[in-house]
Structure formats: structure tokens, C-alpha cells
Amino acid sequence: MLAPYYHATNWIHLPAPLFASKEYNLSVTPESEVRISGVYEYHSELFRAIHAAESIEESSRIFQGYLEVLFNLDEKVRGKKVASYLRLLRGWLFDANSSEGAVLKGWVESRFGIVPFYHRQVISSIHTTAYHEYTRERMHPRLNRNMVYYQLDLLYAYTQTIIRRFFPDYLPRIKLYRGVNDINDHLIIERYGKNHACIEHNNLVSFSAEKEIAQQFGDHVMEVDVPFTKILFFSGIIHRQGFAGEMELLVIGGKYDTRFSYF
Template structure:
């Protein structure tokens, strides 16, 4: 959706230290190797993904969620649990100490807000770093294409993803819970939800200025392509909204298990981009059309 999220430009031979030579790390925390998770075959026949230990460690949260009658009540239960567990305030700004002074504590809400404002900011790097560690997928873009490990682009990403300002207060665990809550919310099956509870995928859109701004894996014809997307990417559920970000529209089926966040799961928060979905990347088969 955002041009700044665009992965690598296509073509060219790969060097031994090239990120294009790899799909991801050998290990991750979801039990499906990155070599499988990143493929179009996985997207066509997805498996359930669980971040190791998250639901078991926080079983009381999901037991409480199972008892709520409405999506709004579920959001309140989740927000309350996160506030109590991680000492968060609902205004994105951190927490207040016993002396009444404001303390900055890294918050998943602050990261989401930062991503939606500018996914190339430090908040975006932290989120991409979380996706890398949990799903094993390597980033392909942060401020610029990341083509090699031994590059300025990789070093910049590495420095920002471990920023002490945002990388405290168990931020990775917060994001683990956000992902698992998102998956629970979808499977719960609410009236007026954007997808059925048993759906395997949802049709989403992304606006781009040209297909070649992505790394093209395959181009069977002018209307179809297989693209390698960044390890965390933005899509829209509305075609018209996606069209605001480029002359071409990429349309694809995104597996439900690759959805990390969308606004419906936290309806009381004024996030920008109402139709925006935060999606785990990899190789996607897309249809290409002019807006």
C-alpha cells in the first residue's frame, strides 16, 4: 500500500550475502519453516500458526475473551489485560510512576500508530524486527532496499529495530499477544466482521507505482505476477483506498494466519488508515490492474 514499504527492485544475479538468495532464517517461533511460510504454496493452503508459548502463558486472557458477548467487550478485555500486565496507559504515551511523573514504556499501540504514520520510522523497524524473529522472514525494505547483509541499509535497520526507546517493556511479548488476539478475534466470528470465522484467506489490495518496484519472482503475463513482499507489509481492504498510493493495484488473497493487525480488533482507538491491514510478507501471487 505504501511506496515506502516496497520490497526490492527486481532482477539481477545474487551475491553470496544477498538477502534474495534466502527466504529467511532456519528457525522461527511459529513451527512452520520460513522456507515454507514464505511461499505461494503456503498461501494457497495455509496452516494454523501459533507463536510458541503465548497462549499457554496468558491462558487467563483467552479464557476471559471466550466469555465476552461482543467485539467491543473483547477489545476492552484485551486492552485492560495489556494495561495491567505491561503497565500501559491508553494514550500511547507510556505509564505513570508512583511519584506521578510520566514514564516512557514501549507500547504496541505506539508502534502501530508510528507504523501508520511512517513505516520507515524506528517504530517500523521494531515491528519488522519482531516479524523477522517470530516468523523467520527477512526484511527487504527499510528506508531503502535491503539487498545484502553487509550494507548500510542492513546496518540502519539493525540499529533501529533494537532501539532502546521502543525495545523495552517486553515489547516483543506485547506484539505476540497482539497477533494471537487478532487471530482469536477473527476465528471467534463476529457479526459484520470483514471475513467469515472459517475463512482461510481475505482479498486485499495494495497500490504501487509499478510492479518493477518490487522483487519480481515470476511474471506469467501482464496481469499476473509473483512478488516478494517485505516481511511486514500494508494492504487495504478497500480498492479505492489502495488506489491513492499508486497507479497500479495489486490484488491478492492473504491467508488469515498472516494477518497481524487491522483496526476492527481495537475499534475504540483512532488509528489512521481505517482499511489498513498489517500482513506478514513472503512471496505472493497478485493480479495487476490499473486504478
Template sequence: MSDPVAEIDPQRWQSTNLVGLPAGLIASVEFNAHPLVLNIAGARETHRGLFRLLAEAQGMAEAAEIFRHYLEIAFGLTSPTPEMQGAERRRFRSSYLKLLEGWGFDANGPQGAVLKGWVESRFGLMPTYHKAPLERFLSPAWVAYLEEKFSSRFHNNCIHAQLDLLYEYCQWAIRRFGQPARDHARLWRGVNRHDEQMVVEGRLRCGECVVRLNNLVSFSTSRERADEFGDWILEAQVPAVKLLFFPGLLAKAPLAGEGEVLALGGNYLVRASYA
């Protein structure tokens, strides 16, 4: 007999991941209050050369250039040159930068589906929203998400390995330079659509509540900027170990000019205020 709670609670559908901690723990308010270091199995070991080079960086700008150059070589991300011929010149190679750029345009687009799928694979956190609430499996919303998540357009060129390195590089930069925070970053999120985040405990109007955010979610580094994206402002203390991207992490990166931060989701204790 099926468990009706499991059917409507995506966090209970899957627990396997590559970070060695239960997905339910990573998604919890308790984890946010007392975070543990997360490392994706094999990512650093496979690319020891990258982190040897990064160890010599004297600042974020130099580290960002090292990271960009390494991934260009390792995954063939350089632009086509006149010397390339035929199919090689036309070949589309997925890149972490293209995914970030697509996320900036629409977090519910194909690039967003690939990013959410990567979080699902590496951290065991199930998405809760993609164009529509992801509830019963297999609903039409789930089918649409799966089709985009596995689309060869953006799901090639070892894209998960690229994202693994992006996360590990982000965590290395936080520990090395303390940006944007060593333990917790105070961040804001503007919301209008209540179906993209579910109130788990309390009420928004009470000023403090627990909300369940999607498995990958955008925050802003300033309350004023978050105000542009919704009438309700959620303020959260986001553990640094949940960050995937922050302004200044990459050289000439998408999202950088908007003060946008990408973080792993789950349950968050937030202060809610009406803008």
C-alpha cells in the same frame, strides 16, 4: 565459498522461528493457497487469563475492551497519574499501540523497524526493504535497519511479548467472529515504488504475477482506498493466519479509520492493474 544466490535472497538467510514451520514455507505462494494454523510458542500459555476472559466476550467491541484493559495492566501502559513521582512519571514505556501509530505515519520509521524485527524473530521472515532495499549483508541499508530495530526507544517493555499477544488475539478474533474472513481476505495494495516489492514471476503488465512483499506489509480493505497509495493496484487473497491487524480489532486503534490491514509478507500471487 559464499553462495551468491543466498547473498541476494533474504528469505534464505534465516529459518528459525517460534511457530514450528519453515520460514520458506510460510513465505511461499503454496502456503497462501493452503495455509496452516500458526501459533507463537508460549504466548497463549503465558497469558491464559487473557484468553479465559476473551472467551466470555459476546462481540468484537467487548473483546477489544478486554484486550486493551489486560495489556494495560500486564505491561503498565496506562497514562501517568498525578500520584506518580519523578522518573516513574517520565518513564517512556513502549507499547503495541505506539508501534501501530508510528507505522501509520511511516512504515520505514523506527517503529516500523521494530515491527519488522518482531516478524523476523517470530516467523523467520526476513525484511526486504527499510528505507532502501535490504540486499547484501552488511550494507549501509542493513546497518540503518539494525540500529532502528534494536533502538531502546521503542524496543523495551517486553514489546515482542506485546506483539505476540496482538497476533494471537487477532487470530482468536478471526476464529471466533469470522472477521474480516475465516480463510482468505480479499485485499488490495497500491504501489508506486517497485523496489519495495520484487516481481518474482511474470510481469505486472501481464495482469497476474508473483511478487515478493516485505515481511510485514499494509493492505487496504477496498480497492478505492488502495488507489490513493499508488498507480499500480495489487489484489491478493491473503490467508487469515497471516493477519496481524484489521479494522475493528482494537478499541480506538491507530490505522482503523483508514481501512488498513497489516499482514505477514512473502511471495504472493496477485492480480495487477494500472489505476
């Protein structure tokens, strides 16, 4: 039987099984905070500047400029730009099972201790060929270089700061939607009724803020209440990079009380 797997250690000083639990989701308050070790301490001036910004546009300029300088993101190697968080986001938005998707899932595994159970194929255990292939893909030097995990640490912290500063309606939770073709393809932990269950979602998954958009991606729509501390990124907070389209959010997975409807 497929079962979720969590590492014994992570970077957030919160046990992975607890962070991934539905009980955690319900316990989050507007004052809750999840910090990746060292990020705010080493980059305190950046986050003070972002918090003091008058608009999301100004915050975005500060954040992008800081990362461009810190990680030399404008630099080219053999005619190609160095690996960056922006490339990973674009790759994910095109295909969550891409190589970029593997790197992002690997970052979630590293920082939060939650192992993916799907990437191109079912990953039933960390001792399987499927896990080995996913690991090899997420570690490929074409994408996993230039301290890209540290770039993602800063992206997560930036998103959390932006939510607190400009999106009070996201506190402590926001209702999100995901269109799927078959609910039974998902890891159902417990059923509460015909249209209500506890589902373990993959360690990183996309949701939409708009139910009508989610309906375009499947005959079933899953509805979950996501705590803001599990949001890695959403369109609209990084300007001038082509992310301002449909309202897609990248959400750290785990167990969620999930309701679903049929169309």
C-alpha cells in the same frame, strides 16, 4: 540480484521458507493455526475470556486491560509513557519506514524468520550496511523495551482469535489491495502474464480491504489473497485508540500470487 532471506529458526515451528511461500498461502484452511511458542500456554485465561466475549468491543476491553496491567502501559518514565504495541501501530500507520516500523519488522524477523528487504533503503543482504542500520534502529531502547515483542506476540494471537470469533468471511483467505506507483519496483519472482505475477512482499506490509482506498496510493493496484494466519492487525479490533478509520491491515509478507491493474 536481490533475493529474500529467511532465518533457519523461528518461534512458530514452521520453516520460514514454507510459511513465506505461495504454496502455504494456498494450503491454509479455516482450521489452520499458527501459534507463536508459549503465548497461548502462558495466557490461556486471557484467550478463553476473549473467545467467550459477546462483542468485539468487549474483547478489546479485555485485551487492552490485560496488557495495561501486565506491562504497566499507563506508567510514565520521565513524563513519557512506556513503550507499547499501541505506539508501534500508530507509528507504522503514519510511516512504515519509521523507527516504529523497524521494531515491527524486527518482530516479524524474530518470530517468523522472515528478514525484511526494505527499510528506508534496499536491504540486499544481512551482511550489508543497510541491514546493520535497520538492526540498530529496531533495537533502539526508546522503542524496543518493556518486552514490546511479547506485547506484539499477544497482539497477533488476539487478532487471530478475533478473526475466528467475529470475522468468518476472512477464513481461510481475504482479498486485499495495495496501491503502488511502479510494479517493477517490487521483487518479482515469476511472471505469469502482463497483469499477473508472483511477488515477494516485504516481511511486513500494509494492505487495504477496499480497492477504492488502494487506488488513492498509486497508479497501480495489487490484488492478493491473504490467508488469515498472516494478518497481524487490522483497524476496528482495538477500540478507543483511533484505529477505526480506513480499513488497513498489517500483513506478514512473503511470496504472493499478485494480480495488478492500472488506473
